[in-house]
Amino acid sequence: MGLKIDGSYGEGGGQILRTSLALSAILHQPIEITNIRAKRNRPGLRPQHLTGVRALAKVSQADLRGDALGSTSLAFSPRQIISGRYTFDVAEEARSGSAGATSLLFQTLALPLAYGPESSEVTLRGGTHVPWSPPFQYLAEVFLPLLGRLGYRANLELERWGWYPIGGGVVHLGVEPLTKLQPITLGERGRLKAIKGLSATSNLPSHVAERQARRAEGRLKALGLPVEMEVTQAPSLGQGSFLFLLALSEEGIGGFSSLGARGKRAEVVADEAVDDLIRYLDSGCAIEEHLADQLIPFLALAGGNSSFTTSRISQHLLTNIWVARYFLPVKFIVEGEEGSPGAVKVIHGNG
Numbered sequence: 001m002g003l004k005i006d007g008s009y010g011e012g013g014g015q016i017l018r019t020s021l022a023l024s025a026i027l028h029q030p031i032e033i034t035n036i037r038a039k040r041n042r043p044g045l046r047p048q049h050l051t052g053v054r055a056l057a058k059v060s061q062a063d064l065r066g067d068a069l070g071s072t073s074l075a076f077s078p079r080q081i082i083s084g085r086y087t088f089d090v091a092e093e094a095r096s097g098s099a100g101a102t103s104l105l106f107q108t109l110a111l112p113l114a115y116g117p118e119s120s121e122v123t124l125r126g127g128t129h130v131p132w133s134p135p136f137q138y139l140a141e142v143f144l145p146l147l148g149r150l151g152y153r154a155n156l157e158l159e160r161w162g163w164y165p166i167g168g169g170v171v172h173l174g175v176e177p178l179t180k181l182q183p184i185t186l187g188e189r190g191r192l193k194a195i196k197g198l199s200a201t202s203n204l205p206s207h208v209a210e211r212q213a214r215r216a217e218g219r220l221k222a223l224g225l226p227v228e229m230e231v232t233q234a235p236s237l238g239q240g241s242f243l244f245l246l247a248l249s250e251e252g253i254g255g256f257s258s259l260g261a262r263g264k265r266a267e268v269v270a271d272e273a274v275d276d277l278i279r280y281l282d283s284g285c286a287i288e289e290h291l292a293d294q295l296i297p298f299l300a301l302a303g304g305n306s307s308f309t310t311s312r313i314s315q316h317l318l319t320n321i322w323v324a325r326y327f328l329p330v331k332f333i334v335e336g337e338e339g340s341p342g343a344v345k346v347i348h349g350n351g
Contacts, residue, residue: 002032003024003031003032003326004031004032006034007034008035009322010316012037012038014037014048016319017037017052019297020033020327021056023323023324026111028080030076031075032074033073036072036073036074038072043070045071047069047090048090048105050069050071052108054093055088056108056109058086060080061078062079063075063076063077081115083116083177084118084121085122086120088123090126090167091125091167099126099127099130100167102128102169102171106171110173114177117177119175119176119177120175123172125170126167126169127162127164128169128171129161129162131259135257136161136169137257139156140156143291144156146253149184153178156171156174159172161240162236163236163239164238167238169236181298182303183299183303183305186309188284189309190249190251192248192281193226194247195225195227195228195248196227196248197213197216198232199231200232201240201242202233202234202238202241203236209231211266211270213243213270215270216229220274241259241269243272244273245257245273247281254280254287254291255288256288258271258273287309288311288312289316289317295308296320296323297320305345309342309343313344318338330347332344332347
């Protein structure tokens, strides 16, 4: 009998859908999700969500009901995960070209594919640097390296950047079969070792990327922080600008980014990413808020107790914990208030 999940709980967005589908496929647990994305301006399945649903259904040989644009309910009954070569394109589920996020497809597929019998190679087409989703660099340079400490092995390659609104980006994902997820302890961040920055633009005047880099580098150096900036012109079908900052510490890791937009000054793009980085460093915590919520399903499946400190306890984090507890007999202890720095303990069995 399928688990019934209320998609309006907590942050009420697509994360409940993605985490539920991933755990359903791994645990061979049929699910029914209602009120999908109920708290968003446009509720129901958008092209990137529908692509993720159908992609995971293909990978896990699942029976589906309710897979349509705008649908607010879904029934998903998986069989077994099939390793192999796949291509998934967000634009195929849209009425025209789409910048639906490839990173959200990644979040749906990356963990289940590791439970397949062999390695898999997946090409994802859509937006690689779009609002309300992790950019490619975050997944490749922050998320996957940290997952490597848990024993998860995957790689990402960026063939072409995809900006809002036309998308057209191409990402290649390779996932190795998983032996066992290991627990992890991330307490204090430790000494800051380096800050690496990337300022990128596509089909815009070169001074835009240079101004973004100059502003970020100037602010960070004024604080006495070590920073190395790279400026690049990114291959893309569309126009866009982006600044990414990677903070590497003895124990912690964090990624911070900002996207340009029409009428948004390059200096503002830089300031947004720098401000987020400084808040993280000031907290003294090991990981930032986005990494915290994305780690939850991995730690819930790991063979042992884990703990981490995070610069901000977000509603996304609390919602992902709620979903994980639906599927698995694991206990979460959250220390701290929502919106503030805190800590999370993940306890398996009677630990």
